[in-house]
Amino acid sequence: xxxxxxxxxxxxxxxxxxxxxxxxxxxxxxxxxxxxxxxxxxxxxxxxxxxxxxxxxxxxxxxxxxxxxxxxxxxxxxxxxxxxxxxxxxxxxxxxxxxxxxxxxxxxxxxxxxxxxxxxxxxxxxxxxxxxxxxxxxxxxxxxxxxxxxxxxxxxxxxxxxxxxxxxxxxxxxxxxxxxxxxxxxxxxxxxxxxxxxxxxxxxxxxxxxxxxxxxxxxxxxxxxxxxxxx
Amino acid sequence: xxxxxxxxxxxxxxxxxxxxxxxxxxxxxxxxxxxxxxxxxxxxxxxxxxxxxxxxxxxxxxxxxxxxxxxxxxxxxxxxxxxxxxxxxxxxxxxxxxxxxxxxxxxxxxxxxxxxxxxxxxxxxxxxxxxxxxxxxxxxxxxxxxxxxxxxxxxxxxxxxxxxxxxxxxxxxxxxxxxxxxxxxxxxxxxxxxxxxxxxxxxxxxxxxxxxxxxxxxxxxxxxxxxxxxxxxxxxxxxxxxxxxxxxxxxxxxxxxxxxxxxxxxxxxxxxxxxxxxxxxxxxxxxxxxxxxxxxxxxx
Numbered sequence: 428x429x430x431x432x433x434x435x436x437x438x439x440x441x442x443x444x445x446x447x448x449x450x451x452x453x454x455x456x457x458x459x460x461x462x463x464x465x466x467x468x469x470x471x472x473x474x475x476x477x478x479x480x481x482x483x484x485x486x487x488x489x490x491x492x493x494x495x496x497x498x499x500x501x502x503x504x505x506x507x508x509x510x511x512x513x514x515x516x517x518x519x520x521x522x523x524x525x526x527x528x529x530x531x532x533x534x535x536x537x538x539x540x541x542x543x544x545x546x547x548x549x550x551x552x553x554x555x556x557x558x559x560x561x562x563x564x565x566x567x568x569x570x571x572x573x574x575x576x577x578x579x580x581x582x583x584x585x586x587x588x589x590x591x592x593x594x595x596x597x598x599x600x601x602x603x604x605x606x607x608x609x610x611x612x613x614x615x616x617x618x619x620x621x622x623x624x625x626x627x628x629x630x631x632x633x634x635x636x637x638x639x640x641x642x643x644x645x646x647x648x649x650x651x652x653x654x655x656x657x658x
Numbered sequence: 659x660x661x662x663x664x665x666x667x668x669x670x671x672x673x674x675x676x677x678x679x680x681x682x683x684x685x686x687x688x689x690x691x692x693x694x695x696x697x698x699x700x701x702x703x704x705x706x707x708x709x710x711x712x713x714x715x716x717x718x719x720x721x722x723x724x725x726x727x728x729x730x731x732x733x734x735x736x737x738x739x740x741x742x743x744x745x746x747x748x749x750x751x752x753x754x755x756x757x758x759x760x761x762x763x764x765x766x767x768x769x770x771x772x773x774x775x776x777x778x779x780x781x782x783x784x785x786x787x788x789x790x791x792x793x794x795x796x797x798x799x800x801x802x803x804x805x806x807x808x809x810x811x812x813x814x815x816x817x818x819x820x821x822x823x824x825x826x827x828x829x830x831x832x833x834x835x836x837x838x839x840x841x842x843x844x845x846x847x848x849x850x851x852x853x854x855x856x857x858x859x860x861x862x863x864x865x866x867x868x869x870x871x872x873x874x875x876x877x878x879x880x881x882x883x884x885x886x887x888x889x890x891x892x893x894x895x896x897x898x899x900x901x902x903x904x905x906x907x908x909x910x911x912x913x914x915x916x917x918x919x920x921x922x923x924x925x926x927x928x929x930x931x932x933x934x935x936x937x938x939x940x941x942x943x944x945x946x947x948x949x950x951x952x953x954x955x956x957x958x
Contacts, residue, residue, distance in 0.1 A: 489685040503911035505867035515896040520703045600775035604874045625789035640773040
């Protein structure tokens with residue numbers, strides 16, 4: 428994005444909305460980056476988090492220890508600190524990616540712990556008799572988990588997972604502080620470029636985030652209805 | 659959580675035990691290998707040199723800097739907690755009101771604050787309020803942003819707690835002639851707080867973690883102080899300094915989480931040994947809340 432595109436709005440007053448409409452393409456670019464960050468990080472966090480949850484319920488003690496240690500460490504660390512480790516410490520050992528990739532890595536590491544907890548509580552929410560019946564007909568641990576428990580856990584888990592993804596979308600805003608020009612970064616830049624229209628720019632950002640989180644809530648409600656009717 | 663873990667497999671027999679032992683050894687070897695690889699990589703780039711890590715002993719200024727940063731972090735967190743609790747109570751009260759003119763705006767405010775990034779709310783306070791003619795420091799911008807988000811979430815936690823109280827209590831209170839405000843103050847609120855205290859503390863952990871966003875608006879909290887130190891000492895010091903900062907957060911939050919778990923266990927003992935699965939974090943609270951918040955549609 429060439430810098431001369433950030434036009435100073437000619438409108439007067441802090442409610443001047445022109446600063447948003449004049450820079451709609453910049454907003455769209457930021458919106459796309461936020462969606463991209465959310466999408467990549469959500470996929471990675473779902474995979475990693477499910478693997479961690481499987482570790483935490485597995486009969487192999489070292490895997491359980493690892494899962495517990497990971498979740499307890501990451502859950503008690505601010506996402507900002509995770510970002511600091513990824514963005515400033517990894518280059519010290521010559522691991523270098525783009526800021527966008529760094530942000531996806533940090534978001535995935537952090538939200539995997541939240542996904543793990545959501546999935547685990549879903550697994551624990553499946554009626555005990557189900558697993559007992561599966562054992563009684565001779566299924567192994569893996570079979571019980573794959574064929575009996577996880578499909579049912581999926582239903583229980585939909586809502587908490589939705590909350591985790593919603594948190595992830597909102598947390599992508601932190602990437603703005605680490606060189607990614609996503610929505611919040613765009614808002615920060617445009618408020619500097621248009622000191623007369625700070626409020627309008629901020630409101631533009633608010634509306635953009637609302638579009639994203641409300642779209643997710645809608646999609647979730649639809650999925651829930653479908654899963655519920657299959658019951 | 660302290661409930662019985664789900665039984666996914668038979669108690670292993672001799673062959674099963676052998677398999678678990680072999681898997682354990684393989685897992686240990688793989689994990690140890692990964693740790694060794696990471697350490698070798700760090701050692702290769704000189705990240706484990708003694709002088710990097712003894713910086714905390716050699717530089718008393720650094721200790722003072724981080725200590726002051728921690729104090730600033732706690733100051734912002736405590737202030738925001740008090741305000742967020744007050745806002746949360748007010749919003750919960752407004753949302754359970756019978757007056758639609760009170761209920762609907764409160765619902766809108768809660769939903770709005772909950773669906774925005776905390777960082778956006780902080781930026782709104784930091785950049786937007788001065789534009790409206792209200793100058794405020796980075797500290798208050800951070801506190802206001804955190805208050806808005808956490809107040810909304812805490813009001814949901816209270817609401818879930820109120821919804822979990824048996825409806826008969828409210829009815830009995832009405833029958834005794836208590837007014838709605840009195841019912842809230844005397845009957846619903848004390849029980850909701852007690853029931854939801856583990857969840858409330860988990861939310862405080864979130865709030866404490868989010869104070870680290872203060873570094874974006876140049877508030878001198880722990881992380882910002884650490885960043886300043888790394889910029890002053892050189893980027894080689896990133897690993898030791900950020901590791902110590904992470905450890906401080908983990909210890910502080912770990913203590914809060916342990917308190918929450920202890921309260922949760924005590925709670926379930928009190929409720930007659932039956933383990934009542936209370937939602938432990940904001941995500942779970944949202945999941946446990948019925949759409950319209952009718953007291954009878956609550957799930958446990």
